[in-house]
Amino acid sequence: MAALALMVFVLVLFAGSRWIPGRLVPAAVTDGPAMATGEAAAQGAGASRVYRLNGARLFALTAGVAAGLWIWSPGVLLRPYRHWGELLLAANVFAFTLAGLLFRTGRRRVPAASRPSGRWRGLGDYFYGVERNPVWAGVDLKFFSYRPSLIGLFVFNVSAAAVQYTGQGSLSGRMLLYQIFFFVYLANYFQFEGGMVHTWDLIAERFGWMLVWGDYVLVPFFYGVCGRTLIHLREPLPLWLGAVCCALFVFGFWLFRGANDQKHRFKTGDAVTIWGRPAKTLGGRLLVSGFWGIGRKLNYTGELLVYLSWTLLCGTASLLPYLLPLFLLVMFVHRAHRDDRRCRVKYGRLWEEYCRRARFRMFPFVY
Incomplete structure (x- = not known):
């Protein structure tokens, strides 16, 4: 059941990324060393790729659904927290499988002469990836994967808040500040999503297990550890600590x-x-x-x-x-x-x- 929920979540976001309207921006054109001919031919020159900036709409839709569930069916929001372990296992299987698919398709599309050489080249191709910007169904997978990563983290944060609210009847000051901080941080990312086009990750990193596991496992499941900790922390938030946290x-x-x-x-x-x-x-x-x-x-x-x-x-x-x-x-x-x-x-x-x-x-x- 957890695997099905995870797949539905990712596929819905993928479909939204493909079809929901959004401003198109061109990929960054670097002035560094030219990409190897075989790799460039396989994935297209940077200037020919465009990114659809509709992540803010996907995030807003997710936040709207979460708000509706909080009002009418808060029990649904408890499920990500309660099934955290099962979802973690499913996410790991998904990440390792996706990295394997990227490894196979990348090796077919990018000639061996265009890939880094070395004794452990096969392992390196799986770990770091073969292609820099693999595209499936018109969607750049590396750019897309930030969305299930950060929106998934948002879902786990909301679930932690729902667990505390349904169990104690209110949110603690610590939890409330945590949710506000994180919401501002995530909303700001999607507001300025176009800035990702010029980041090192998107321009130069190959897309393999390292980034896939980071996006689908590390960020959504472990970056929200504070929210899980705050659920059962009943100690009131001192005014000085709240002020320090806000200033930071x-x-x-x-x-x-x-x-x-x-x-x-x-x-x-x-x-x-x-x-x-x-x-x-x-x-x-x-x-x-x-x-x-x-x-x-x-x-x-x-x-x-x-x-x-x-x-x-x-x-x-x-x-x-x-x-x-x-x-x-x-x-x-x-x-x-x-x-x-x-x-x-x-x-x-x-x-x-x-x-x-x-x-x-x-x-x-x-x-």
Whole structure:
């Protein structure tokens, strides 16, 4: 039953992504090394692909259904929480199966000469993927997979709130703040979904088990661990802690969204001014204004603070919620190093000059 529910959920979102109207935006065109001929022929040049930005409508429809169920049939909202383990198992089977299908179809479409070589090439093709942007039925699977990932996380969060509400008759201050923080975070993602077109994941990463498992298992099932922890936490939220969490969320969100917005406007040619001043660049290729003139990955810092803000709502009831920001810290540091290596190859001496201008990666005066 859990497997059927999961498949229906993903297929409904897939159909919505295919057919619900939305603004079309072209894929980003990179100025880095050209894609191997075989891979380019298999999946099309970047400029020829377009993305339909209808994720906000899918999220709004899901939120509307959840609101209706909360009013008329709240018992339905308890099911994701109650069947969490079964859904987790089904999601793992789905992720491993989808990665296998991508492995097989990718190897048929992309010649061996166009794929990374090495002794463990087969395992690497499964783990990292073969194609960068596989398209099924007119839908870019990598771009689409953020939707069941984040909308699935929203469903689990609402289910946690429903469990507390039906069991205790109200939502605690901790749970209420957590739900508000997360809703704003998710709604903002879909509001600015077009910014994903210019991210490293969408442009350069191949789509294999690593990203598939992250989208369909890691994010929806483990990023909401705070919500599950808060269900049975009865300790009142101290005013000082609530204020600290709100300040962390607002500052982190401003840093995260502000840095990403500046980069997106620069990539699309709209960054005429940043913070009221003309935007400055290095060679017209690297932005050195605003947040990007201070640090090279302050968007990671902001997102980390956002996650820390709702983790602190759990207090000291359990150490489990704190594993998420710790995991994100390790992941962001690793990704910052990977991005640094890639940019050194791509931009050469220009990147060295940029690093002298923006001396910090994530934490000013620390890292």
